[in-house]
C-alpha cells in the first residue's frame with residue numbers, strides 16, 4: 001500500500017485479519033473476558049458467536065463498572081455474568097471493499113472498527129494506528 | 142482551525158487543555174487511580190507531581206496486571222501500592238508550538254500524547270480523535 005494513492009486504498013488493504021484479532025465468545029463469563037483483556041493489554045476486543053458472527057465489543061471499563069460496589073470491587077461477581085449481558089452492541093461496522101475515507105469517518109469516535117461480510121461473519125478490524133501509519137506515508141510520499 | 146491548512150496547524154490548535162484532562166498524582170494509591178479510570182471511562186491518564194509537572198501515564202492494564210495473582214485478582218493490594226511505583230515513564234511529549242506532522246508521528250503508537258512546557262509543566266494532551274477530526278475536515282475542504 002506504500003505506492004497506492006490514499007483515495008484508492010480500501011479497508012481490506014489496511015485491516016488486521018480475523019485470525020490475528022483477540023476476541024471473546026458471547027457465552028464466556030466476564031472473568032474470562034477480563035483475563036483476555038489484561039493478558040493481551042487491549043482496551044476492548046470484538047465479541048463473536050459460535051458461528052464466528054460479530055455480536056458486539058467488550059472492554060475493561062464496562063466489566064469493572066459492572067462489579068464496582070459501594071465499598072470495593074466485587075470480584076466474585078465476575079464468574080456469574082456472561083459477556084453477552086454487558087457487551088456493547090451499538091457499534092459501527094465496515095466491509096472489506098469500503099474506501100479509506102469511510103474508515104477515517106468511522107474511526108473518529110472509535111479506536112477500532114470491526115469489518116464484517118454481508119452475512120455478518122467477522123473479517124477483521126481496522127485500527128486508528130493502521131490508518132495513521134498510512135496517512136504518514138502519504139504525507140511523505 | 143477549520144480554515145487553516147493542515148501544514149500550518151500547531152499542537153496548541155488541537156490539544157485538550159490541562160484543566161479538562163483527568164489525571165492522578167504520583168503519591169495516589171492504585172485504588173484511587175483505578176476508580177478515576179473506571180469512573181471517567183478512560184484507558185489511561187497522565188500522572189502529575191504536586192507542582193503540576195508531568196511524571197508519567199497510568200492505565201487500567203498496568204494496574205490490573207499488578208494485582209493479578211495465580212488464582213484471582215488480589216484487590217486488597219490496591220491500597221498498598223502507589224501510582225509512581227507502576228506508572229509508565231518512557232513516554233513521548235510534545236510542546237504547544239510543535240506542528241501537525243509532529244503530532245501525527247507521535248500519535249502513531251500512542252492513543253494520546255502529553256504536551257509540556259520547557260520546564261516540564263503539564264499543558265494538556267493531544268489525542269488521536271482531535272487529529273483525525275482535523276484530517277477529515279481537511280479532506281472535505
Ligand SMILES: Nc1ncnc2c1ncn2[C@@H]1O[C@@H]2COP(=O)(O)O[C@H]3[C@@H](O)[C@H](n4cnc5c(N)ncnc54)O[C@@H]3COP(=O)(O)O[C@H]2[C@H]1O
Nearest residue numbers: 020021022041042043044045111112127128129249250251
Ligand atoms: N500489544 C501491542 N503492541 C503494540 N502496540 C500496542 C499494543 N497494544 C496496544 N498498542 C498501541 O496502543 C494503542 C491503543 O491500544 P488499545 O488496546 O487501547 O486499543 C486497541 C484495541 O482495543 C484494538 N486492537 C488492536 N489490535 C488488536 C488485536 N490484534 N486484537 C484485538 N483487538 C485489537 O484496537 C484498538 C486500537 O488499536 P491501535 O493499534 O490503533 O492502537 C494501539 C497501539 O497503537
Ligand SMILES: Nc1ncnc2c1ncn2[C@@H]1O[C@@H]2COP(=O)(O)O[C@H]3[C@@H](O)[C@H](n4cnc5c(N)ncnc54)O[C@@H]3COP(=O)(O)O[C@H]2[C@H]1O
Nearest residue numbers: 109110111161162163182183184185186252253268269270
Ligand atoms: N467520555 C468520552 N466521550 C466521548 N468519547 C470518548 C470518551 N471516552 C473515550 N472516548 C472515545 O474513545 C476513544 C478511546 O478512549 P480511551 O479512553 O481508550 O483513550 C483516551 C484516554 O486515555 C485519553 N483521554 C482522552 N480525553 C481525555 C481527558 N479529557 N482526560 C484524560 N485522558 C483523556 O486519550 C485517549 C485517546 O482519546 P481519543 O479522544 O483520541 O479517543 C477516545 C474517544 O474517541
